[in-house]
Amino acid sequence: MKRFLTFALAAALLTSCSDNDDNQIVTPVTPGDLAITLDTRVGSEDFALNKDFAIGGQTLNFNKFRYWVSNVVLVDTKGSEYVVPQSYYLMEEVGDLDLSGTINDKMTYPANKRETITLKDIPAGEYKTIKFSIGVDSKYNDNLSLKAGELTIANGMSNIAWMWHSSYLFTSVGGTVKKGADSKAFTAETGLNANYKSLSIDLPAPVNSSTSKGVVLNLDVTKVLDGIDVMANPAINAMTAPLMSTISTNYATKAIVFGSEAK
Template sequence: MKKQNLFFVAAATLVFTSCEKTEIKEVEKIVYAEQAGTLALSFDARYADADFELNKKYPHQLVNSNGTYDLEFEFSRLRYWVSNVKLVDKDNKEHAIPDSYYLVEETNEIAVQHLVGGEKYPATKREEVTIKDIPSGEYKAIKFSIGVDQKYNDNIALTAGELGSLNGMGVSDGWMWFTSYKFLTLAGTIYWAEGTPNSKALSWETGSNELFDGAEKTVELTTPLKIDAQNSGKVLFNVDVKELISATDLPWVNNSIGQNKKDLMIAFRDAFLSKSLTFKEAGSVSVEAD
């Protein structure tokens, strides 16, 4: 009888302990949710010192081995994928943000050629993305890539974050038979200030799994960024479109960059990552309680 009683006591203790652990886990989930914060990434498009605008001519003096030339650039589209966001805390631990795929864009209306009925992608301007459920902590750096990793780039029917065959660049900016994503696009018109012919279409694009390697950018913050339920974070970047033109010293000749010009695609990607996209500032903002 004593042994039997001991068995029941042990079983009851086990059940109680199990329930207690379950309750602790549930409490931990609640506490974590309450402590999580948000982070905004803002990408301010510029042309040198001026604000970037579509359908506006910007002067550009081109200097190369052949001489000095006065050109003008008028843009109709700037789009790129920001993906695989990671935050580095003060202890050097990386926190990967799940499903972090965001389309940043400034574009005129685009005809969607592979859909029937004359559908059009509307004129859109989006320079800021907001990431929720950031673990509470202090972060000293941020990492992200420009483009889409192979898993999703090889199958645009898969969805994650803002990816999907009926979203953004999947709809109107896919390669050939819409089997993969364009990572970065710049489109518009180049003009000679003087000369004939006086204009050419500008179409610069990057993509392919191979170009995703090397597409990550690491930004060290000047001071640690505190993020929690009471403090939301914000990181501001400048995107200087004029610096993108430095991808080639022959933009009139290389007015079209795509899959058949790998070296120029790499130069275009690298110009964006190392020259055009620059860190401006970061800070935390107190969140007012409801």
């Protein structure tokens, strides 16, 4: 009888431990929010509107800087990828924009500065790589009636003149350029499916989606315009395809790098 009681007690203890172990394994960890900031720079200086910057022997003064970030993917330390749903974000620093004639007779897009994306409900984990694209993928770029994330034609980031159909502008930067006594207004825009570019940024240390405030990426406008003479080419668009391609490639290969972990 004593042996039976001893055996029964031992079995109960083992069952209890097994149950506790199982509970520890399956207990879910609360998802977190992760912020990605793209800190716009001009070399070592902070980007600002209506301020003179010396770039490549010219003086540039910006009145707008806008671009789409899309299809964000987070890669964890095990190599698993989390595809952020509906991830289309318009990043910008603009004053009031007159959109008259692009959408309806009278419309003003209000001044706005947006450098940070907050990714919501990210599965708990340690993430080592951030992937995303600059522009809008062909599914949505070829059909502006489709909706996803922040995509809309109501913000002036579309063009009905390119390739004889409506499509999104992927990036847009403009202002004035001066060289010596000469001064010109300039606008450099990219778009079209061939210029949809993706990039991958490895972080120096993984970030925890449940505890980290996020990461800061640096975006250098001088590198966006690397190889481009805006004084000689003040209107860059689909009619200047090689220059548009250069800007798109610059975004993907040199303009955006890791800066720091958010504080």
